[in-house]
Amino acid sequence: MIAIVNYGMGNLRSVQKAFEHIGAKAAIVHRPEEIDNADRVVLPGVGAFGDAMDNLKTAGLIAPIVKAIAEGRPFLGICLGLQLMFAESEEMGQHKGLDILPGGVRRFPKGQRVPQIGWNKVRIQRETALLDGVPDGSYFYFVHSFYVASKRDDDVIGTTDYGIDYASIAGSGRAFGVQFHPEKSQDAGLKILKNFAEHV
Amino acid sequence: MLAKRIIPCLDVKNGRNVRGVRFSADKDAGDPIALARRYDKEGADELVFYDITASAEKREIVGELVRRVSEEVFIPFTVGGGVRTYRDIRTIIEGGAEKASINSAAIHTPEIITQGAESFGSQAIVGSIDAIRRPLSDCSSEPRWEVVINGGRTPTGKDALEWAEELVDRGAGELVLNSIDADGTKAGYDIxxxxxxxxxxxxxxxxxxxxxxPEDMYAVLSKGKASAALAASIFHYHQYSIFEVKTYLAERGVPVRPKIEIDLT
Structure with missing residues (x-):
């Protein structure tokens, strides 16, 4: 069973429906033990980084998420969920993240329209099972004002150009994060969810 | 770089398609989900559902439509048409749509834009403007447009350019500019x-x-500086496919999301 973590940061229904569409069973969960019992964990989310960490902490969800990743269970962060995987964020003050990947969350430099909203291209930097059958240069649907700056080159799986070249897919081991919304990125996005559910 | 978007618009009433249903032998012609799936396959980047239901159950009907769409079509979509209150916006966003599009209600109660943006983020709030071109003022060479409501029947006295700025200041994250002069003419957008x-x-x-x-779309996405082009009839009646439009645009250097074949089985 795939557990989609509900911690009060946005609508998770689309993510659940997208998994169902590709034939995977996914449940929206909010209790620590539900994460402990899950085969795979998905952390979606829209909103502010600080609020998100506060909510995860209050609900007691940080330890089970970190444990799932440490045990090598497949993990997928989506949008804010990717950003939360990093050590810290400068969104509205300094905040600590889940610290699964070294690096931080930064605001797009001035001169670019923020938030970035729309379809942009992902250039694949490293082969992984998550991207099996996804052509290099595929377009995905993005909505975000901050991006992740990885400290380890190996963690950068895909990059996107929006004024700067930034990591739009990052990960290590079986823990992955995507900055775009795979559940709204048509077949390319559904393929990633399918790979996550079946091959990662 | 962001791709320029091609957005088919579906007119719906009581959960059914409005356009062309009577003349079609296809039993699915009335089903907006079937039409949405077709557009999705053709390569639509986004969908707009324009709801003209006028009954007391409008919110429930729209809510049901939004839920059905989000279960079957995995691209972003917007819902507009008679969005008046915070509860209307909430129904649309919580049902799984990316954006709610607000037109007349913003003229009557501009705070609805602010309230929506504060609750759901600017990216979820679209300011929709119906504009009519007015004759040049005396001693002026600047063209001007007036904002109208009720499908163009009621003038508001507001200048469309100033209104556009106000909507953005209030938190609208995107604007739809609907030219009432051009609407239905198929003579091109108001560039x-x-x-x-x-x-x-x-x-x-x-x-x-x-x-x-396609040539109208090319003009408004290049010279017209628009980020997206919306159309209803030319797609609905199979005059052009979205794929044809995108091919035309790509050949002229406009960045568009190409059609790719991915095996999902």
Whole structure:
């Protein structure tokens, strides 16, 4: 069973429906033990980084998420969920993240329209099972004002150009994060969810 | 770089398609989900559902439509048409749509834009403007457009460019510019309206009204500085496919999301 973590940061229904569409069973969960019992964990989310960490902490969800990743269970962060995987964020003050990947969350430099909203291209930097059958240069649907700056080159799986070249897919081991919304990125996005559910 | 978007608009009433249903032998012609799936396959980047239901159950009907769409079509979509209150916006966003599009209600109660943006983020709130071109004022060479409501029947006295700025200041994350002069003519979008608003505000502009073919879309996405082109009839009646439009645009150097074949089995 795939557990989609509900911690009060946005609508998770689309993510659940997208998994169902590709034939995977996914449940929206909010209790620590539900994460402990899950085969795979998905952390979606829209909103502010600080609020998100506060909510995860209050609900007691940080330890089970970190444990799932440490045990090598497949993990997928989506949008804010990717950003939360990093050590810290400068969104509205300094905040600590889940610290699964070294690096931080930064605001797009001035001169670019923020938030970035729309379809942009992902250039694949490293082969992984998550991207099996996804052509290099595929377009995905993005909505975000901050991006992740990885400290380890190996963690950068895909990059996107929006004024700067930034990591739009990052990960290590079986823990992955995507900055775009795979559940709204048509077949390319559904393929990633399918790979996550079946091959990662 | 972001791709320019091609957005088919589906007119719906009581959960059914409005356009062309009577003349079609296809039993699915009335089902907006079937039409949405077709557009998704053809390569639509986004969908707009324009709801003209006028009954007391409107909110429930729209809520049901939004839920059904989000279960079957995995691209972003917007719902507009008679969105008046915070509860209307909430129904649309919580049901799984990306954006709610607000038109007349913003004229009567501009705070609805602010309230929506504060609750759901600017990216979820679209300001929709119906504009009519007015004669040049005396001693002026500047073209001007007036904002109208009720499908163009009621003038508001507001200047469309100033209104566009106000909507963005209040938190609208995107604007749809519907030219009432061009609407239904298939003679092309109002290029000047789009380019002038695009220069005044820094949110994406969706051009609407007047699409007759790919060349109109090319004009408004290049010279007209729009980020997206919306059309209803030319797609609905199979005059052009979205794929054909995108091929035309790509050949002329416009960045578009190409069609790719991915095996999902």
């Amino acid at each position: 000047e309206l789009n380019s002038m608003v695009a220069e005044r505000v820094d949110v994406p502009i969706v051009a609407s009204g007047g699409a007759g073919g």
